[in-house]
Amino acid sequence: MAGTDRRAAAGPSPRAGCPFARGAGHEPDAGHMVGEVTSAVEAAGLMLAEPMTYTDNERLHEGLSLLRRESPVHWVEPPDYRPFWAVTRHADIMGIERDHDRFHNSPRTVLGPRALDERIEQMMAEGRAVRSLVHIDGREHRLLRAIGADWFRPSAMRRMESRVRELTKRSVDQMAALGGECDFAAQISMDFPLYVILSLLGLPENDFGLMRALTQELFGNADPEKARDTDPTAVAAVVDDLFVYFGKLAADRRATPTEDIASTIANARVDGKHLSDQDTISYYIIVATAGHDTTSGALAGGIQALAEHPEQLRRLKADPSLIPTAVDEIIRWTTPVTSFMRTATEDCVLGGVRIRAGDALLLSYPSGNRDEEVFADPFTFDVGRTPNKHLAFGFGVHYCLGAALAKMEIAAFLQELLPRLDTLALAGEPALAATNFVGGLKRLPIRYSVTS
Numbered sequence: 001m002a003g004t005d006r007r008a009a010a011g012p013s014p015r016a017g018c019p020f021a022r023g024a025g026h027e028p029d030a031g032h033m034v035g036e037v038t039s040a041v042e043a044a045g046l047m048l049a050e051p052m053t054y055t056d057n058e059r060l061h062e063g064l065s066l067l068r069r070e071s072p073v074h075w076v077e078p079p080d081y082r083p084f085w086a087v088t089r090h091a092d093i094m095g096i097e098r099d100h101d102r103f104h105n106s107p108r109t110v111l112g113p114r115a116l117d118e119r120i121e122q123m124m125a126e127g128r129a130v131r132s133l134v135h136i137d138g139r140e141h142r143l144l145r146a147i148g149a150d151w152f153r154p155s156a157m158r159r160m161e162s163r164v165r166e167l168t169k170r171s172v173d174q175m176a177a178l179g180g181e182c183d184f185a186a187q188i189s190m191d192f193p194l195y196v197i198l199s200l201l202g203l204p205e206n207d208f209g210l211m212r213a214l215t216q217e218l219f220g221n222a223d224p225e226k227a228r229d230t231d232p233t234a235v236a237a238v239v240d241d242l243f244v245y246f247g248k249l250a251a252d253r254r255a256t257p258t259e260d261i262a263s264t265i266a267n268a269r270v271d272g273k274h275l276s277d278q279d280t281i282s283y284y285i286i287v288a289t290a291g292h293d294t295t296s297g298a299l300a301g302g303i304q305a306l307a308e309h310p311e312q313l314r315r316l317k318a319d320p321s322l323i324p325t326a327v328d329e330i331i332r333w334t335t336p337v338t339s340f341m342r343t344a345t346e347d348c349v350l351g352g353v354r355i356r357a358g359d360a361l362l363l364s365y366p367s368g369n370r371d372e373e374v375f376a377d378p379f380t381f382d383v384g385r386t387p388n389k390h391l392a393f394g395f396g397v398h399y400c401l402g403a404a405l406a407k408m409e410i411a412a413f414l415q416e417l418l419p420r421l422d423t424l425a426l427a428g429e430p431a432l433a434a435t436n437f438v439g440g441l442k443r444l445p446i447r448y449s450v451t452s
Contacts, residue, residue: 048339193292290438304444
């Protein structure tokens with residue numbers, strides 16, 4: 001199929017009732033309708049660069065549905081951001097994830113304001129920016145990934161299982177002690193995965209408060225309630241604090257190795273040499289932060305979904321064998337990682353649109369996970385959904401290293417909670433964090449009955 005110019009993706013077709021089009025209360029003529037849909041498509045593309053978009057799931061999915069239908073590979077030039085292609089169909093996202101030679105994670109890995117991109121580039125040149133598995137491609141990525149891979153294989157997960165179950169029981173006991181009402185996001189789901197990660201890294205529990213604060217400030221840098229400062233470049237100070245903390249950890253584990261992943265990373269060699277301080281610290285940061293916040297967001301979103309779909313909760317309680325499929329459905333439903341970026345290494349055609357070498361592409365995982373071409377009734381929460389080809393962990397060589405651990409944590413929590421849970425309902429308005437990257441609920445007030 002012939003490619004179009006990069007500023008003109010496949011043209012929109014007129015549709016009545018377009019969710020992003022605000023009509024004047026009368027039936028428009030065809031020309032008016034085309035113009036209205038075109039404007040709505042442009043607005044839907046621009047919304048992807050607005051962190052507040054991700055605080056409103058209805059608006060988000062209306063816009064993403066429109067993009068999938070009318071302009072699935074769509075050129076976006078947001079104010080204060082470098083431009084990018086928004087890729088919203090499951091098949092196109094999968095095609096990019098599979099073709100890791102043509103589409104690289106570097107140099108632009110996540111979507112951020114231009115000012116922050118420039119600040120990160122400066123820090124990268126100084127060796128003070130996070131340079132982890134999600135930022136690296138090719139042979140170097142394969143070698144670095146291999147260092148931590150054994151810690152996330154099934155045999156290692158079995159060794160972690162007793163600790164995870166101990167922590168799930170502690171968390172559900174805490175729910176019971178709170179007397180039948182709590183903010184699940186802030187008081188339960190935020191803490192449980194972090195304790196798991198602290199155990200994996202071999203960190204003391206008295207560092208819990210510091211790691212929780214730094215993680216929230218790193219991924220919540222676009223949310224006024226979570227950010228350290230409203231200046232988007234202030235996240236650089238959070239990265240500096242993480243480098244100081246994990247720099248001390250790396251030095252300690254090299255001097256006195258222990259039986260944890262922190263020691264494995266600190267003492268690993270690639271081509272006969274230890275990792276650089278930047279790469280060692282970055283490895284710690286991605287394990288500690290991504291392994292915590294994403295699971296926390298999925299778990300809180302899963303509890304919200306079960307509260308809002310009591311028939312699915314009853315079904316799951318009646319048949320616990322559905323927990324594995326329920327876990328995947330929770331992860332699809334919540335999709336905590338909103339996007340990753342890729343950069344084209346050569347000219348190509350994607351979805352009928354010509355992409356030029358050096359163009360940036362945003363892979364919209366929430367959109368891929370609601371694609372009507374892949375999922376039957378994608379806006380239905382179904383704990384028995386199978387198959388479930390969700391993209392929440394990515395695909396290909398950059399498939400999430402901690403996927404098995406995240407699924408084990410959510411499954412263990414449900415296995416502990418469900419037999420003890422009699423009632424569950426929302427007790428107030430949930431609130432999602434503003435984000436361009438890792439998101440989820442920051443507040444989830446619930447009312448419940450849990451046996452001690």
